Amino acid sequence: MGLFGTSGIRGIYGTEITPEFALRLGLAISSHLRSKGKVLLGGDCRLTTHVLKLSLASGLTSGGVSVLDAGMIPLPVLTYGVVRNSLSGGIYVTASHNPPEYNGIKIFDSNGVELRSEDEMVLEEIIERGLHSYVDWQAVGSYVTFEGLVDDYINDLAAKLMPRKVVKKVRVVVDAANCVTSLVTPKVLTRFGSYVQTLNSNVDGRFPGREPEPRPDVLSPYLSVVRELGGDIFLAHDGDGDRLAVIDPSEGFVKQDRLIALMFKYRLIESAGKVVASVDCGNAVKEVVDRYGGELIISKLGRIHEALIKHKAIIAAEPWKLIEPSWGYWIDSIYQAGLIVKIMMEEGKNLRQLMEDIPNFAQARYSIKVAGDLKLGLYEHLRSYLEGISANREGVIDIDGYRVNYLDGSWILIRPSGTEPKVRIYCEARTVDRLKELTDKILSKSKEYLNSKGLKLEVDGMLIP
Numbered sequence: 001m002g003l004f005g006t007s008g009i010r011g012i013y014g015t016e017i018t019p020e021f022a023l024r025l026g027l028a029i030s031s032h033l034r035s036k037g038k039v040l041l042g043g044d045c046r047l048t049t050h051v052l053k054l055s056l057a058s059g060l061t062s063g064g065v066s067v068l069d070a071g072m073i074p075l076p077v078l079t080y081g082v083v084r085n086s087l088s089g090g091i092y093v094t095a096s097h098n099p100p101e102y103n104g105i106k107i108f109d110s111n112g113v114e115l116r117s118e119d120e121m122v123l124e125e126i127i128e129r130g131l132h133s134y135v136d137w138q139a140v141g142s143y144v145t146f147e148g149l150v151d152d153y154i155n156d157l158a159a160k161l162m163p164r165k166v167v168k169k170v171r172v173v174v175d176a177a178n179c180v181t182s183l184v185t186p187k188v189l190t191r192f193g194s195y196v197q198t199l200n201s202n203v204d205g206r207f208p209g210r211e212p213e214p215r216p217d218v219l220s221p222y223l224s225v226v227r228e229l230g231g232d233i234f235l236a237h238d239g240d241g242d243r244l245a246v247i248d249p250s251e252g253f254v255k256q257d258r259l260i261a262l263m264f265k266y267r268l269i270e271s272a273g274k275v276v277a278s279v280d281c282g283n284a285v286k287e288v289v290d291r292y293g294g295e296l297i298i299s300k301l302g303r304i305h306e307a308l309i310k311h312k313a314i315i316a317a318e319p320w321k322l323i324e325p326s327w328g329y330w331i332d333s334i335y336q337a338g339l340i341v342k343i344m345m346e347e348g349k350n351l352r353q354l355m356e357d358i359p360n361f362a363q364a365r366y367s368i369k370v371a372g373d374l375k376l377g378l379y380e381h382l383r384s385y386l387e388g389i390s391a392n393r394e395g396v397i398d399i400d401g402y403r404v405n406y407l408d409g410s411w412i413l414i415r416p417s418g419t420e421p422k423v424r425i426y427c428e429a430r431t432v433d434r435l436k437e438l439t440d441k442i443l444s445k446s447k448e449y450l451n452s453k454g455l456k457l458e459v460d461g462m463l464i465p
Contacts, residue, residue: 003127004120005418007242007302010095010104013048017103019055022093025105026059027132028123029091030141033065037088040146042070042078044094044180044240046205048103052093056105060091061141062134068146072203074180074241079112079330080156081149086110097213097238098420100206112330113305150183158191160327161338167348170194170341173231175222177212178204181237185334189341197229212238214245214320215365216253217462223252233344233351235337243320244333246340248351255464256319257281257428258358261288263322263336265358266343267315268292276307278318279400280413282428284359300400302418305329319365361409362435366461367422368446374453378423379416381449382442386414412438425461432465439463 003009009025011017029039039060043049049072057067065088070081075092082090089109095102107115107123115123126132172194176182182201189196199222200209211218214236226234227249234247246254261284264275272293277285278301289296299307301318308316308323316323322336323329343354370378383402397403401415401424410429417424425442429435447457 003124004115005302007096007419008104008106008114010098010102010419012101013052013103017052017105019051022052022055022105023059024127024132025123026056027063027134028059028126029089029107030060030063030065031126031132032119032123033088036065038066038068040068040070040078040082040085040087040090042073042075042081042090042092044075044092044205045072045178045203046093046095046100046103046239049093049205052103052105056091056093057143061143063132064135064139064141066141067143069143070146070149072180073150074184074334075106076241076328076330076332076334077149077153077184079108079332080153080328081146082108082110083112083328084152084156092240094240096240096419097211097243099211108330112328113309114330116306117303154184154187154191157327157335157338158188161188161192161335161342163192163342163345166193166345168345170344171230171232172196172341173199173226173229173234174201174337175199175210175214175219175234175236176201177214177237177239178202178207178209179212179237179239179241181241181334184241185235185237185337188334188338192338192341192345194341194345197231199225207239214238214243215461216245216464217460219245219247219253220462223247223249233340235340237333238320241333242331244322244336245320246351250350250352253464254351254355255282255284255360255363257284257363258355258360260317260319260322261285261358262355263317263339264289264294264315265292267324268294271314273314274311276304276311276313276316278304279397279403280319280415280424280426281317282363282411283361283409287359298397298399301415305331361428361430362432362463362465364425364427364435364439364461364463366425366439366443366459367417367420368425369422369458369460370450370455372421374455375416375421375423378446378449379414382414382423382425382445385442385445386412408434410434410438412442414442432463435463
């Protein structure tokens with residue numbers, strides 16, 4: 001059936017994701033929970049979110065589960081609320097970084113952990129086989145609104161991350177992409193005593209300011225604005241608050257691998273242990289983990305929470321996303337934003353200074369737009385091409401897509417997107433020339449395949465030297 005992608009269920013509203021589907025899913029979840037407990041419900045600011053949220057609530061309550069509706073909140077606030085209030089689980093309506101016509105659903109257990117693969121399979125079977133059913137009228141669940149959760153989250157997170165000392169106050173520019181993090185991140189950072197300015201902070205589910213995916217090509221036009229505002233750091237969120245991108249005013253977009261390496265460094269300084277990173281992370285992460293005595297575990301994208309729990313790791317991350325178990329077992333970009341600013345304030349350094357010992361390799365992250373029925377065809381075409389080249393190959397990782405590591409330290413990963421009609425291409429090399437050699441060839445092969453289908457090559461993303 002394949003309802004679940006890389007991160008929850010997602011699709012275009014009205015065709016792939018409908019109110020009727022949300023109702024059936026709510027019923028299936030209630031059957032999975034055996035009509036017991038209370039579930040926290042929330043969502044982002046998309047224009048269709050309230051429709052799907054109410055349909056989910058109808059399915060849940062008609063199956064015997066009680067619903068606490070927290071309204072429009074960032075995703076990390078929902079997962080925090082599940083744990084803080086000892087609830088049976090949480091459901092969040094969002095399409096994360098996708099365009100406004102998309103929407104979707106993410107489901108979490110009582111620990112705030114995103115559903116594991118085996119639980120997703122159970123839900124798919126319940127829906128496919130029609131195993132869900134309505135309970136008797138006397139057994140329907142209750143539905144109430146749940147207020148005050150955002151304030152609780154801000155208070156607890158600010159207390160958790162409050163700088164022990166302030167060597168230098170930090171001027172922060174926060175871009176919330178017209179999304180729900182504008183309700184939280186500026187308030188948390190202001191509590192620290194930092195000076196906060198905001199961009200795209202009016203909540204609007206049409207995302208008029210910019211695309212909600214904080215890619216380098218989307219954020220690069222803001223670099224001059226940040227410099228004019230005198231910001232020390234620029235923090236950019238996605239649609240629901242699980243992604244964070246960072247720009248340093250002096251150097252531009254900070255590669256996600258380097259940011260992950262920085263987070264791992266500070267965690268490993270506190271205590272050695274296993275750390276989890278997704279398959280698309282580069283050599284900066286590996287080198288820093290080795291240097292500070294950690295053990296690196298490689299995970300599928302969207303499954304770092306599963307690897308974190310399985311290997312009892314001390315921290316986990318994938319590009320844009322961080323899980324810090326001492327705070328919670330959920331991805332939380334607001335926590336990540338607070339942690340970065342806290343470190344800057346305590347050490348009195350800008351981000352460039354903090355990252356002086358973090359390796360910096362040339363990278364490219366591209367997404368090729370392709371219709372859903374051709375996505376796997378393009379991926380297989382590119383994989384076949386890479387499989388046919390054995391020269392200078394060090395090894396292959398195929399746990400999620402197909403990644404080839406080369407003897408010169410370069411690598412390339414191709415994978416079909418789990419959330420959009422796109423094929424992702426990630427690549428890294430120690431020189432820009434080598435990076436261009438790898439990406440030019442793979443893009444040429446992509447163009448070759450698409451032209452054979454009567455289509456043009458459409459690419460977003462960029463090369464970062």
